[in-house]
Amino acid sequence: MPVFTHPEFDDHEIVAFHADPKTGLRALIAVHNTTLGKGLGGCRMWPYRSEREALTDVLRLSRGMTYKAALAGLPQGGGKGVVIGDPRRDKTPEMMRAMGRFVDSLGGRYVVAEDSGTSVPDIRLMALETRHVGGLADEKAAAAGRTGDPSPATAYGVFVGIQAAVRFKLGRDDLKGLRVAIQGVGNVGHRLARHLHEAGARLWVTDIHAPAVERCVREFGATAAAMDGIYALDVDVFAPCALGAVLNDATIPALKATIVAGAANNQLARPRHDRALQKRGILYCPDYVINAGGIIDIHYEGPDYDAARVKAHLDRIGATLRTIFERARGDRRPTGAVADRMAEERFKPDRGAIGPCTSC
Ligand code: NAD
Numbered sequence: 001m002p003v004f005t006h007p008e009f010d011d012h013e014i015v016a017f018h019a020d021p022k023t024g025l026r027a028l029i030a031v032h033n034t035t036l037g038k039g040l041g042g043c044r045m046w047p048y049r050s051e052r053e054a055l056t057d058v059l060r061l062s063r064g065m066t067y068k069a070a071l072a073g074l075p076q077g078g079g080k081g082v083v084i085g086d087p088r089r090d091k092t093p094e095m096m097r098a099m100g101r102f103v104d105s106l107g108g109r110y111v112v113a114e115d116s117g118t119s120v121p122d123i124r125l126m127a128l129e130t131r132h133v134g135g136l137a138d139e140k141a142a143a144a145g146r147t148g149d150p151s152p153a154t155a156y157g158v159f160v161g162i163q164a165a166v167r168f169k170l171g172r173d174d175l176k177g178l179r180v181a182i183q184g185v186g187n188v189g190h191r192l193a194r195h196l197h198e199a200g201a202r203l204w205v206t207d208i209h210a211p212a213v214e215r216c217v218r219e220f221g222a223t224a225a226a227m228d229g230i231y232a233l234d235v236d237v238f239a240p241c242a243l244g245a246v247l248n249d250a251t252i253p254a255l256k257a258t259i260v261a262g263a264a265n266n267q268l269a270r271p272r273h274d275r276a277l278q279k280r281g282i283l284y285c286p287d288y289v290i291n292a293g294g295i296i297d298i299h300y301e302g303p304d305y306d307a308a309r310v311k312a313h314l315d316r317i318g319a320t321l322r323t324i325f326e327r328a329r330g331d332r333r334p335t336g337a338v339a340d341r342m343a344e345e346r347f348k349p350d351r352g353a354i355g356p357c358t359s360c
Contacts, residue, residue, distance in 0.1 A: 001051060001052060001055060003015050003055070006055060006056070006059060008055075008056050008059035008060045008063070009059055010032065010059070010063050011033075012030050012031065012032050012033075012059060012062065012063070013031045013032065013033060013034060013039075013109070014029065014030065014031040014039075014079075014106065014109060014110070015028070015029075015030045015055075015058070015059070016028065016029045016030075016102075016105075016106065018102040018105075020095075020098040020101075020102075022094070022098070023092060023094040023095040023097075023098040024085070024090065024092075024095060025083065025095045025098040025099060025102070026083070026084045026085070027081060027082060027083045027084065027099055027102055028054055028055060028058045028081070028082050028084075029058070029079065029080070029081045029082075029102065029103065029106060029110050030058040030059055030061075030062040030079065030080055031062060031077070031078070031079040031106070031109050031110050032059075032062040032063045032065065032066045032077065032078040032079065033063075033066040033077045033078055033347050033348075034077040034109055035077060035347040035348070036066075036069065036070060036074070036075055036076055036077050036346065036347050037069075037074070037075040037076035037077050038076055038077060038079075038108060038109060038110070038111050038132075039062065039065070039066075039076070039077040039078050039079025039109055039110045039111065040065065040069065040076045040077070040078070040079060040110075040111040040113065040134055040295065040298070041061065041062055041065040041078060041079040041080040041081070041110070041111075041112075041113065041115075042061075042080065042081070042112075042113045042114055042115025042116075042118070042135075043080075043081035043082070043083065043099065043103075043112045043113070043114070043115055043118050043122075043123075043126075044057070044061070044080070044081070044082050044083070044115040044116050044117055044118065045082070045083040045085055045086075045087040045090075045091060045116070045117030045118050046082065046083075046084070046085075046087075046116065046117055047084075047085060047086040047090075048082070048084050051084070054082050054084050057080075057082055058080050058081070058082045061080040061082075062078050062079050062080035063078060064078065064265075064266075064288055065077075065078030065079060065080060065295075066078030066343070066347060067288055067339075067340060067343040067344075068288040068289075068292050068295060069292075069295060070343040070344075070346040070347045071288070071289050071292065071320055071339060071342060071343045071346070072289075072292035072295060072296050072317075072320075073313070073316065073320070074295065074296065074299050076111075076295075076299070077347070079109070079110040079111065080115075081099070081102075081103065081110065081112055083095070083099060083117070083118075087117035087118070091117075091122070093125050096118075096122045096125035096126055097125050097126065097128055097129050098129075099112075099126055100112075100125065100126030100127065100128060100129030100130045100133075101129045101130070103126060103129075103130045103132055103133075104129055104130035104131075104132060106132075108131075108132045110132065111132045111133065111134045112126055112130075112132065112133050112134070113133070113134040113135035113298060114135055120135070120136060120148055123135060123136055124136065134298050134301070135148065135150070135298045135301070136148065136301070146297070146300075146301060146305045146307070149187070150293065150294030150295075150297050150298065151187035151188050151191060151294070152191055152297075153293035153294055153296060153297035153310065153314060154188050154263055154291055154292075154293040154294045154297075155187075155188045155189075155190075155191030155192045155194075155195065155263070155293070156191075156195065156293055156311070156314050157290060157291065157292060157293030157296070157314045157317045158188065158192050158239070158241075158261065158262060158263050158290050158291060158293070159192055159195035159196065159199075160314060160315055160317050160318045161261050161285050161289070161290035161317050161318060161321050162175070162180070162196070162237055162239070162259070162261045162285075163175065163318060164285075164317075164318035164319075164321045164322050164325075165237070165259045165261050165283055165285055165321065165325070166178060166236070166237070166259065167322075168283065168321075168322060168325045169258055169259050169283045169325075170236065170258070170259075174199070174200065175196065175199040175200055175201045176199070176200035176201075177200060177201070177202060178196070178199075178200070178201040178202070178236050178237065179201070179202050179204070179233075179234070179235035179236045179237070180196055180201050180202070180203055180204070180235060180236065180237040180238075180239055181203075181204040181205075181206075181225060181230050181233045181235045181237070181238050181239065181257065182196075182203060182204070182205045182206075182216075182222075182239045182241055182262070183205075183206055183207075183230050183238070183239065183240045183241060183242050183246065183262070183264075184206075184207055184240070184241040184242025184243070184264070185205050185206075185207050185212045185213065185215070185216050185241070186207070186209075186212060186241070186242070188241050188263040188291075189205070189207070189212075189239070189241035189242070189263070190212065190215065190216065192239060192241060192262075192263065193205065193216050193219075193220050193222060194219070194220065196220075197219075197220035197221070197222075202223075203216065203220055203221075203222035203223065204222065204223045204224075204225040204230070204233055204235060205217075205222045205223070205224065205225060206224070206225045206226065206227050206229075206230045207242070208227065208242075231251045231254045231255055232254040232255070232256060233256060233257075234256050235256065235257050236257060236258065236259060237257055237259045237260075237261055238255060238257035238259070238260050238261075238262070239260075239261055239262035239263075240260070240262035240263075240264040240267050241262045241263045241264055242264055243264055244264055244265055244266035244267060245266060245267070245268070245269040246264065246267055246269075247260065247267050247268050247269060247273050247276075247277065247284070248269035248270070248273060249269070249273075249276075252273060252276045252277060252280060252282075253280075255280070255282060257282065258281065258282055258283060259282070259283045259285070260277065260282055260283070260284045260285065261285040261290055262285075262287070262290070262291075263287075263290070263291045264287060264291070265287055265288070265291065266287065267287045268287075268336060271336070274334035274335070274336035274337055275334045275337075277334065277335075278328070278333075278334040278335070283325065283335065284334070284335050284336060285321055285335070286324065286335055286336045286339040288339070289317065289320055289321060289324065289339050290317060290321065292317060293314050293317070296310065296313050296314055296317075297310055297314075299313075300313070323342070324338050324339050324342065327342070
């Protein structure tokens with residue numbers, strides 16, 4: 001299977017394959033770029049239909065982590081692990097320990113955390129074999145207010161991002177009466193709804209899981225919206241907090257919102273949808289910038305966890321977005337492209353890498 005000519009290959013520093021016949025583990029780790037620090041990223045377990053599909057995912061996701069960390073102002077690079085298999089059927093403690101040994105074999109250039117199909121207990125099993133793990137709340141950190149769940153930090157970061165976008169696009173400093181449609185009110189979406197409700201916003205919500213919608217109606221006076229109808233609602237902000245690829249040829253023309261700001265990863269179905277949003281005058285908050293709260297929170301884990309410092313860092317998501325919006329307006333370029341460029345200025349030596357943001 002060709003790697004260097006793979007369409008998602010982007011000068012990744014490491015692409016490693018590993019099989020452990022004793023436990024049935026078949027896994028890949030990709031480290032995209034370590035200019036700013038170790039390659040941190042989750043380990044996903046998924047029943048990939050082919051090795052090529054797993055390779056595509058690990059290349060794409062590890063690259064995304066480099067960009068995310070760079071614009072979050074963190075001294076770390078991007079990496080990702082994938083385990084081929086069905087987490088409900090195939091996962092065993094021995095397999096997770098074997099994954100830990102695979103992580104360890106890279107000597108710390110990859111730092112593993114949880115992702116879809118793996119959980120904190122799985123990372124704890126890996127931690128028996130390697131010290132290169134992230135996202136584990138130890139007892140002292142828990143006492144200082146860290147739960148180990150990144151969702152509260154992610155939701156707060158998205159809320160800060162919405163405030164910045166509203167200030168820039170609508171020229172308003174408060175969110176009273178702001179109309180927001182949230183797609184997906186799970187771990188992040190529900191917490192985001194709470195922040196917005198407390199700030200006086202009016203909410204429309206949708207979710208394939210009916211009780212999640214009912215909870216928002218009950219707790220925040222939200223209006224339940226139809227699944228497909230969420231895009232065309234007459235609102236100010238559309239907040240995708242469920243799945244990727246929701247900004248596409250079908251949905252972008254339907255949007256009435258002038259701001260898109262949500263937690264979901266990979267919101268643009270294709271890179272060209274960045275420009276499609278710009279053409280429609282919609283301010284798009286690049287997903288990996290606005291949803292970086294989780295990795296920011298992980299960065300501060302450990303015995304010295306200080307919730308106030310984490311909040312101060314999360315608040316800077318607003319300033320980063322404002323810089324992106326201003327550059328996009330000045331250069332007449334889409335916000336996603338501007339964000340990519342700004343990230344590359346930090347980690348690509350040939351762009352005069354300036355290192356992590358010194359004020360972050
Ligand atoms: P979650 O699984 O807790 O919540 C997602 C919600 O979306 C669920 O309630 C689910 O029922 C709903 N959903 C699924 N398909 C839907 C559809 N077609 N229409 C409407 N609702 C649908 O996940 P989460 O942790 O809240 O994460 C939400 C998104 O944010 C994901 O894309 C995730 O990758 C991304 N993200 C999460 C974090 C984090 O800290 N949890 C960090 C960065 C990015």
